[in-house]
Amino acid sequence: MRNLVVLLALLALSGCMKVSDLGEGARYHLSDAGVLNHSETRRFNNLRVQPDSFIYIGQGSFVPAGGAYPRPNVVAEEAFQAFVEYFxxxxRAPAPLGLEQALGEARNAGAHYLLYARFARADDRIGNADEWADQEALDRLGVDSSVIQIMLIETSTRYLIDTATIRSRGGLLTMRDNKPEDLLGPPLEDYARSLLGVSR
Known part of the structure; x- marks a missing residue:
């Protein structure tokens, strides 16, 4: 009898959840288990910015550690795609820039903030037959991973508003034909939302 009451209570509670909540929960658990892409963002400040803020996006010319060679300005391109929906x-800068040059460009454009990023690490593992033919190394089989670092700087005062590190890894179901840069879009979009203080 007691088990029946517990079962009925669980069924009643699950009936209150929306389908989108169930789908989001399933996606979270599958990504955490390594089946789908997964990312973790660590922000060092929890400040918010106004939605009408003018943000200039730049990327450093640092070549990421890990042996992968993504497009030179790919983080800035992906950040622009993520931020344009919310701001x-x-x-964005058309090419990689040094920090001082990026600050100058942001000031000249009249931006309130500079979002400056660098691709710190990119590991492009074997995920298809072409990559296997190039490398033929069993220890290189697996899912891609990436680490990007972000600074949000107020252009008028050079004050560091926020810093963040985003670590991403691919999933077993999404590893085919993927590159480390393919992992950047969703966590950058989450970061843009977190700057506004909004959820999905």
Missing amino acids: PLVR
């Missing part, structure tokens, strides 16, 4: 005033 109407956003621009």
Whole structure:
């Protein structure tokens, strides 16, 4: 009898959940288990910015450790795609820049903030037949991973508003034909939302 009451209570509670909540929960658990792509963002400040802030996006020319060679400005490109949905005033540098040069470009553009990123690590593992033919190394089989570092700097004062590190790894179901840079979009979009203090 006691088991029946517990079962009925669980069924009643599960009936209150929306389908989207169940789907989000399943996606979270599958990504945490390594079946789907997974990312973890560590922000060092929890400050928010105004939605009408003008953000200029730049990327350093640092070549990531790990032996992968992504496109030179790929983090800035992905950040622009992620931020443009949430911030109407956003621009990006057309090519990698040093920090001082990026700050100068942001000031010249009239931006309130500079979002400056670098691709710290990129590990492009074997995920298809072409990559296997190139490398033929069993220890290189697996899922891709990446680490990017972000600084959000107020252009007028050079004050560091926020820093973040985003670690991403691919999943077993999503590893085919993927590259480390393919992992950047969703966590950058999450970061843009966190700057506004909104959830999905």
